[in-house]
Amino acid sequence: MMNTSVDKPQGVPKLPFICECELCFTRNDKTSSVIKIWATLKKKSQDKGAVVAECVGCRGPLLITVTPDGSAEHISTDKADDLEKGDVKAKVESYIMSEASSESEAFERYEKGLKYFQEGAYVDAFAHWDSGYKWLSRNSNNLILSMGVLNNMGMAKSRLGMPAEALSCYEEALQLFLRNNFADDNMHATFLNNIGGAHLHLGNLDKAEDFHKRAYEIHLANPLSDPNLARRERDNLLFVYQKISADTAKRGNFQLSIQYELLSAEIYERVGNKENLMLNFLRIGNLFSKLGHDALGGSTVEFALDAFQQAFHYHQKAEASPLICVEDLRSLSDIYRRLGRIEESLATLEEMDKLLSNLSPDELTPNLTIMGEKSSRGNVLSRIWSRIFPARL
8 A cells, every 4th residue: 555644745836736627717817716735645756746636626636746846747637628628617517516405504605605706716606606596596585695695606707707697697686686675775886886897898888887887876876885885886987988988099089088088087076086187187188189180180170279279278287298288289379370360379389488488408308309300499489480480480
């Protein structure tokens, strides 16, 4: 009989060991989602050691061979071969637990599922919650527990890269909440928030916006709601706004992007977050500038004029660098000239002069390039004048 009491070889990797079992990985995140348990050392030699371990996620045995420096040379399991690689749904369905037989057992599995979830063992967590909910859905009037289990099942599915299945769980929890007329704003907002998050992962930005907005509005209407949850709903809504703004800007729809930046600005202003508000104003100014340049390319000069006026306005609100504002004013001067509004063009040049006068030579020379040349303030103004009013010079 093999001696099982020998010491572990030098250099054996420390826990947690990385398992390559298909049951223990999510589709998109290849970090280990379970904790591995050292069992009995079966073999030992000078150049190689072997350890048998148990995978907490799939309960399968692991045969791990390691070199003296601690690096793993081979890992195998019994269960992984039966599954298609990357098929997360098969991973979950392959882990079947018997249904709970009572409410107390369902609650016990609920708590054990929480423990597994916290450890990152999402397959195990889902299996415990699912087996408990099957009994609860038919036999129990404990709707609070049922909604909690459903919500957590959705969270497990989400962590396993299954947003559509997660969405189904969240929607079922919300329907149970609404059907029974619960009056818990925090719970209501949580279900709406999670549905919005699932839609976000599915790429349904309009629906994500709708549900996150509804969740945030619940907290706005109830000052006694949980401030931490309110902050979460607010941040999630802001994330969706920024996502839509960035996506629409990439497609060249600067007007729609500006609308979502303005929605973000309203929230930052409401909560007194000046730092993010300033950054928001800067992005709005930049978008108006892009809108103005696009309009000039399409010969819609009047529209470009309005865009650059807005760009200058928001860059000032953002307390942006004077150099950014100078570029806005330069564009405005050029547009006024095209429109024959010479006095306004001259006034804009004077405003540029004031901004430039506040810059030291060290700030001006390395940072501002007009017509392709780094310049002093005097040369900058001279080149701007010659560009806008070539006939005068």
